[in-house]
Amino acid sequence: MEIKVGIVHGAREIIVETEETAASVETAFSKAVDDGSVLTLTDDRGRKVLIPASRIAYLELGQEAARRVGFGAL
Known part of the structure; x- marks a missing residue:
């Protein structure tokens, strides 16, 4: 699943595939x-x-089961 995290006063977002x-x-x-703590993503x-x-x-949470493209998708 793809996760996009927008940061306050940040020009770009953080994108994590998990x-x-x-x-x-x-x-x-x-x-x-x-809690005002830290979000940990792996x-x-x-x-x-x-x-x-x-x-x-x-x-922003993407689809959980994204379809893979290419020869590795077999």
């Missing part, structure tokens, strides 16, 4: 905003992205 479900990302986002390769919840302008 295997997490939309429900789990939404729950983590809500908890981070309520991408497909196991890297972690840490974003302070106070700096998040918006969070």
Whole structure:
């Protein structure tokens, strides 16, 4: 699933490809905003992205099962 995170006063958004479900990302986002803590996202390769919840302008969740294109999709 593709997640786009808009940052306050940021010119670009952060894009993360992850295997997490939309429900789990939404729950983590809500908890981070309520606590004023850090939103932690883990991408497909196991890297972690840490974003302070106070700096998040918006969070856009893509489709959970995106169709792959190319020879690797077989």
